[in-house]
Amino acid sequence: MSSGAMYAAHFGLKQRPFTLLPDPEFLFWSPQHRRAYSVLEIGILSRAPITLVTGEIGSGKTTLLRQLLNRMEEELTVGLISNATGGRGELIRWALNAFGIEVPEDHADYVDLYQALVDFMVHEYAEGRRVILIIDEAQNLSAESLEELRMLTNVNSNKDELFQLILVGQPELHDLVLQPQLRQLAQRVAASFHLGAMNEAGVRDYIRHRLRIAGGDGEEITADAVHRIFDSTDGIPRLINQLCDLSMMYAWTDDEEFVSAETVDAVLEDGVFFGAQLLGGAQKEKQA
Incomplete structure (x- = not known):
């Protein structure tokens, strides 16, 4: 024993x-956690292009995400990325992997990878499903990677957006998104919340x-x-x-x-x- x-x-x-493992069974709904969770839900329901949630290390962000994933509706196709790093094109591979999309490793350039992800979004939309990509620990992403993600939120069909992005990370993520070169991405953030102590x-x-x-x-x-x-x-x-x-x-x-x-x-x-x-x-x- x-x-x-x-x-x-x-x-x-x-x-x-x-224990230190994120466990939805032990989830404690403090007023702040309720607000953070509401922001995540509102972002999904309102089809917000980008939803942003930040918080200190150990503030309960990942546990909230697990709770959110457990309650996702069937008409949503959700991919989760944790601790992604890398330069141009590598984040697209992370996203493809999160959705279980297989792409030949050899001969696939950036355009091929990007198109494979867009084709997947269009297919899911035709089947009546919305695509949501959640990135945990998003403060580790480069400004270039975040701009790649922003461009994906521009993919749409008529008036419907095919892709929603949820960024979750430490407080420095907020500062990163506010950098001048990411102004267009910041303008697409429809809902944000900081989870404090x-x-x-x-x-x-x-x-x-x-x-x-x-x-x-x-x-x-x-x-x-x-x-x-x-x-x-x-x-x-x-x-x-x-x-x-x-x-x-x-x-x-x-x-x-x-x-x-x-x-x-x-x-x-x-x-x-x-x-x-x-x-x-x-x-x-x-x-x-």
Whole structure:
């Protein structure tokens, strides 16, 4: 039995409540997450050419995307790209792969690749389906790649657009889209939202929610401990998960019934919570 499973049993839980894997079962609908999800849905329903959602690392963007993918309607053909990189033409290959379109590797130049993707969009439209490409971690794309995507949003049939684009990434994606050379792309962004960190009340509700989903009563982590966790994570879900997971493990090894503020302090003092160092570095960068 793993240590995670053992500490879960210690607290009477059926599973670990604070893993780092995006899991729609644990999705916590904070006011900000609800708004971000609404923007994604509105972008799809309104046939927005481009929808843009940004957020800090670990703010829950990927979990929202998984929830969105689970609820997609049948008349939508959806492709997902994560962590795409590369220069001209390579993003088209990423898109073709996301939709399962096979193109001969040898002899296919950029025009052939582009036309294969356009032909696919036209075919899906003729079958009554809209094509949506979702790009996660889109801040890694170059301005040239983003311009390629913008040109795809120009493909249409009569008054109907055949292709919608959803860009999701870290805050620098917003700045990238606003660069002068991407002015035409920015003008096609019909809906955008920035997913920020949670406040202390949100962190408290988030922690209780995950504990209850895991089979607990939500009180396994005390109010004082929640306050320490909020102060040490800046309200970022991924960091909250890390610190809560470590704190529950510490409480289990000490045979404590609850995670107390002293438990969280022990984790922080031992330096095993790497997120504290990440936040410290980010704060120094802002000050500089």
